Amino acid sequence: MGQAADANGIQFKLLNRSRGPAVWSPRAQCDKGLYSSWVESALAGTPGITTLWGRVSRVLVSAGSVSGVAFEDGREVACASLVVTTGTFLNGLTHVGRHQVAAGRVGEAPSTELAASIRAMGFTVGRLKTGTPPRLDRRTIDFDAAVRQGLFTTEPGDEKPEAFSFLSKARPTNRAVCWMLHTNDRVAGLVRDHLDESPLFNGQIQGIGPRYCPSLEDKIVRFPERERHQIYLEPEGLDADEIYVNGFSTSLPAEVQEDLVHALAGLEAAVILRHGYAVEYDFIQPTELSATLEAHRLPGFFCAGQINGTSGYEEAAAQGLVAGANAAKRARGEQPFRLRRSDGYIGVLVDDLTTQGCVEPYRMFTSRAEHRLLLRIDNADLRLTPKGRECGLVSEERWAAFTERRRRYTANIGVLRQQSIVGPSGRRDAALTVLRDPRASLTDLVGQGELRLETDPGRPELDLQTLEAEIRYDGYLQRELLVAAKSAQEHDRPIPADFPFNRVPGLSREMVERLAMVKPETLGQVSRMAGATPAAVAVLRVYLPRLVSGGAQ
Numbered sequence: 036m037g038q039a040a041d042a043n044g045i046q047f048k049l050l051n052r053s054r055g056p057a058v059w060s061p062r063a064q065c066d067k068g069l070y071s072s073w074v075e076s077a078l079a080g081t082p083g084i085t086t087l088w089g090r091v092s093r094v095l096v097s098a099g100s101v102s103g104v105a106f107e108d109g110r111e112v113a114c115a116s117l118v119v120t121t122g123t124f125l126n127g128l129t130h131v132g133r134h135q136v137a138a139g140r141v142g143e144a145p146s147t148e149l150a151a152s153i154r155a156m157g158f159t160v161g162r163l164k165t166g167t168p169p170r171l172d173r174r175t176i177d178f179d180a181a182v183r184q185g186l187f188t189t190e191p192g193d194e195k196p197e198a199f200s201f202l203s204k205a206r207p208t209n210r211a212v213c214w215m216l217h218t219n220d221r222v223a224g225l226v227r228d229h230l231d232e233s234p235l236f237n238g239q240i241q242g243i244g245p246r247y248c249p250s251l252e253d254k255i256v257r258f259p260e261r262e263r264h265q266i267y268l269e270p271e272g273l274d275a276d277e278i279y280v281n282g283f284s285t286s287l288p289a290e291v292q293e294d295l296v297h298a299l300a301g302l303e304a305a306v307i308l309r310h311g312y313a314v315e316y317d318f319i320q321p322t323e324l325s326a327t328l329e330a331h332r333l334p335g336f337f338c339a340g341q342i343n344g345t346s347g348y349e350e351a352a353a354q355g356l357v358a359g360a361n362a363a364k365r366a367r368g369e370q371p372f373r374l375r376r377s378d379g380y381i382g383v384l385v386d387d388l389t390t391q392g393c394v395e396p397y398r399m400f401t402s403r404a405e406h407r408l409l410l411r412i413d414n415a416d417l418r419l420t421p422k423g424r425e426c427g428l429v430s431e432e433r434w435a436a437f438t439e440r441r442r443r444y445t446a447n448i449g450v451l452r453q454q455s456i457v458g459p460s461g462r463r464d465a466a467l468t469v470l471r472d473p474r475a476s477l478t479d480l481v482g483q484g485e486l487r488l489e490t491d492p493g494r495p496e497l498d499l500q501t502l503e504a505e506i507r508y509d510g511y512l513q514r515e516l517l518v519a520a521k522s523a524q525e526h527d528r529p530i531p532a533d534f535p536f537n538r539v540p541g542l543s544r545e546m547v548e549r550l551a552m553v554k555p556e557t558l559g560q561v562s563r564m565a566g567a568t569p570a571a572v573a574v575l576r577v578y579l580p581r582l583v584s585g586g587a588q
């Protein structure tokens with residue numbers, strides 16, 4: 036995904052740059068068409084992948100495990116493992132004003148038979164909703180005039196964009212600008228006047244939407260004190276005529292959307308190519324899944340993406356990786372692949388989902404991770420490549436690049452240990468001490484020739500970023516690592532799948548029922564479950580060895 040974004044990104048921006056590296060988040064806007072074709076040809080060029088096109092209607096089960104799928108056209112395909120990634124299609128229902136259409140996305144039929152097949156297997160299924168903004172015809176907007184008149188501000192992206200993938204050698208380039216504008220009183224008034232026609236407010240939509248990504252209606256109603264809200268006009272591709280109106284998601288009737296768009300300064304004559312809409316869909320409560328994203332109730336049945344209650348591209352891709360790797364491992368009879376919360380955001384995401392479940396669409400935020408200083412973007416490869424390699428997911432090319440980077444890192448630390456330099460205070464000191472001073476910049480010191488370090492000629496900044504963060508935050512990092520190791524000792528204590536929670540004295544009936552549903556695999560998972568009191572964890576800690584060694588029969 037990183038490589039695809041680097042190759043097809045048209046604008047790059049590192050979010051939260053003014054804060055510390057623990058919360059930096061790279062963002063890219065990609066050319067929609069180019070990105071899809073790039074991924075399709077990458078898949079086509081990967082040995083061992085065969086693509087079958089068709090709509091799946093049923094999951095086939097034999098002897099209590101997944102045995103295949105049936106297509107709507109009658110074909111049946113046998114399999115040992117199945118990963119279901121239906122997005123918003125299960126019983127999808129779109130809304131534009133009072134107009135409702137059964138669809139997974141506008142113009143695409145929903146998956147109703149498959150939804151019924153999943154419900155019939157006894158899965159706990161909920162209903163969520165998400166929305167999208169109108170798309171405008173680029174040719175009907177006079178961007179230059181709007182910028183000249185101060186109606187739009189241009190957003191060119193980062194001056195020095197950074198690549199996502201550790202394999203990308205060159206800096207990606209910004210190839211498109213976006214434009215920023217604001218809502219106004221007329222927009223707010225129109226929304227208020229038509230609230231009774233909004234499916235979100237007139238009771239038509241039952242599903243729960245994301246609080247952190249509110250629709251236009253939500254923004255106006257929930258933040259009445261805000262005079263205006265930011266909106267971005269984003270091209271969907273370099274040559275695409277479609278402009279995505281980011282921040283303007285709405286499911287008001289089509290004619291109201293026309294008035295809303297035309298009420299925005301600079302968009303008085305804009306033509307809407309596609310109206311915004313809301314979509315409601317079924318999701319499987321992810322507490323039904325284990326840390327490998329396999330269903331407790333149906334061996335071989337894996338789920339990933341929006342079907343598990345999440346929202347977002349990276350969230351979906353992260354789960355696809357975990358579910359895909361484990362589906363393959365199950366089929367081959369190999370040990371499962373799991374990531375801890377301290378290994379990466381993927382570990383945090385999967386643990387949050389499978390332990391706590393979803394009450395609203397789940398999105399990954401850095402604030403969800405307790406070890407975020409360890410989980411920086413600059414060290415993602417150092418943390419995860421060896422784990423990927425163990426699992427069989429890392430190519431020779433990636434492994435060679437990684438071992439070279441690790442060698443440079445170790446060599447550079449050795450150099451810094453031995454050198455003394457003059458720091459910002461004017462005193463000569465050991466390089467490692469000087470670099471702990473937040474005023475000292477490793478990049479500047481290297482640029483000025485004070486320090487000679489080995490860096491990747493294509494991307495010297497990456498090696499320097501990692502060194503700087505590891506040295507500057509060394510004290511905190513050591514403490515974090517210690518806490519992570521300590522909690523891992525306790526938290527990784529395994530709980531057998533058939534552990535008799537009902538025989539543990541002092542656990543409430545409600546807690547026993549919840550434990551039976553979530554089927555925690557470790558004591559740490561119990562401690563993070565909703566409603567788990569410290570007392571419940573303490574009592575389990577005591578009874579775990581007794582009931583396991585004393586026989587759980």
Ligand SMILES: Cc1cc2nc3c(=O)[nH]c(=O)nc-3n(C[C@H](O)[C@H](O)[C@H](O)COP(=O)(O)OP(=O)(O)OC[C@H]3O[C@@H](n4cnc5c(N)ncnc54)[C@H](O)[C@@H]3O)c2cc1C
Pocket residue numbers: 089090091092120121122123124125139146149166167168339340341342345346347348349351
């Ligand atoms: C307009 C829009 C803009 C968005 N913008 C962003 C954004 O900027 N950033 C971001 O992070 N997220 C964004 N999202 C959210 C993001 O797209 C989704 O959360 C993510 O794509 C979900 O991935 P998924 O693989 O679970 O499902 P999807 O990407 O929805 O894929 C589901 C696929 O399953 C197929 N399918 C469904 N049922 C069947 C069946 N029975 N048989 C065979 N195939 C089936 C569908 O055809 C579809 O191709 C946006 C979503 C929308 C709708």
